[in-house]
Amino acid sequence: MARNLARILGGCGSLVPFMKTPACPPRNSSSIPPARTLVQMLFSKSRDFSLPNSSWGEEMMRLYEFYNGQSDVETEGEENQGREWKRLPSYNRSLKYATGGVYLSKIIQSKARLFTRNIREPGAAFEYVLFINKEKERCVCVFQAGHLLEGPPGHVHGGAIATMIDTVTGTHASAISAPVMTANLNIDYRSPIPLGSTVLIESTLEKTEGRKLYISCKVTSTDGSKRHTDATALFVSISVAHLLKG
Numbered sequence: 355m356a357r358n359l360a361r362i363l364g365g366c367g368s369l370v371p372f373m374k375t376p377a378c379p380p381r382n383s384s385s386i387p388p389a390r391t392l393v394q395m396l397f398s399k400s401r402d403f404s405l406p407n408s409s410w411g412e413e414m415m416r417l418y419e420f421y422n423g424q425s426d427v428e429t430e431g432e433e434n435q436g437r438e439w440k441r442l443p444s445y446n447r448s449l450k451y452a453t454g455g456v457y458l459s460k461i462i463q464s465k466a467r468l469f470t471r472n473i474r475e476p477g478a479a480f481e482y483v484l485f486i487n488k489e490k491e492r493c494v495c496v497f498q499a500g501h502l503l504e505g506p507p508g509h510v511h512g513g514a515i516a517t518m519i520d521t522v523t524g525t526h527a528s529a530i531s532a533p534v535m536t537a538n539l540n541i542d543y544r545s546p547i548p549l550g551s552t553v554l555i556e557s558t559l560e561k562t563e564g565r566k567l568y569i570s571c572k573v574t575s576t577d578g579s580k581r582h583t584d585a586t587a588l589f590v591s592i593s594v595a596h597l598l599k600g
């Protein structure tokens with residue numbers, strides 16, 4: 355481990371051919387982070403964005419507590435309690451959590467961050483938490499849409515809705531068969547989503563055929579009375595080599 359860290363911190367020259375953006379800043383005094391920042395970067399626990407923050411409204415909190423109350427808590431080395439649902443933690447760089455990924459994520463596109471988790475102001479954009487029920491082949495996401503996601507005045511941008519549908523169905527497909535990529539996404543926008551509101555995004559695995567996973571998805575008001583969006587998605591399982599081909 356120490357040798358790997360030393361390579362990452364000290365020997366960046368040898369890694370340059372594999373990088374699309376530089377992992378190491380140029381060596382001048384103003385760009386070298388202070389020792390405390392380096393220690394924080396290497397050893398601090400990453401933020402789990404699926405946990406509540408002060409921006410979450412009453413409805414977001416109520417639904418989080420509802421599903422979390424029926425969920426297993428992930429505890430290292432301990433068996434789960436056999437509950438139906440499981441909350442899926444969410445970080446701003448999933449590569450870090452793949453085997454060996456913590457080093458790879460410093461080397462490959464080190465500045466890259468997950469699209470939905472890269473806005474610092476809590477509540478400004480995508481606030482969401484995902485729960486999976488593997489037995490029922492379902493995922494449910496509680497999503498609160500922030501003010502930076504405006505499309506039509508006062509309502510959520512269609513691209514932001516597509517992003518959330520891709521994220522929920524993609525996370526669902528990844529939980530079944532990682533790694534995957536979206537091959538096809540079809541969306542019917544049925545009624546606009548008010549900015550600032552909380553909605554439910556539910557996905558269901560319809561079928562698998564070889565490397566293909568077919569998933570359907572709907573976005574509704576939290577009481578289920580209003581259908582905002584319907585979608586279907588096709589994911590294809592890929593090899594890690596496919597990602598490196600670019």
Ligand SMILES: CCCCCCCCCC(=O)SCCNC(=O)CCNC(=O)[C@H](O)C(C)(C)COP(=O)(O)OP(=O)(O)OC[C@H]1O[C@@H](n2cnc3c(N)ncnc32)[C@H](O)[C@@H]1OP(=O)(O)O
Nearest residue numbers: 448520521524525528535536537538564566588590591592
């Ligand atoms: C844990 C963190 C989770 C975070 C969630 C975020 C999720 C975000 C997911 C994404 O947004 S991924 C980014 C958007 N997607 C892409 O950029 C994918 C670009 N396309 C590709 O890389 C390739 O076309 C793809 C991997 C989808 C398929 O290429 P392959 O060479 O691996 O497969 P191939 O072309 O041999 O097709 C395999 C099967 O899928 C079928 N297929 C492929 N593309 C299709 C398509 N577009 N429509 C229908 N079927 C399709 C294809 O016909 C074939 O069917 P059969 O096995 O029955 O012969």
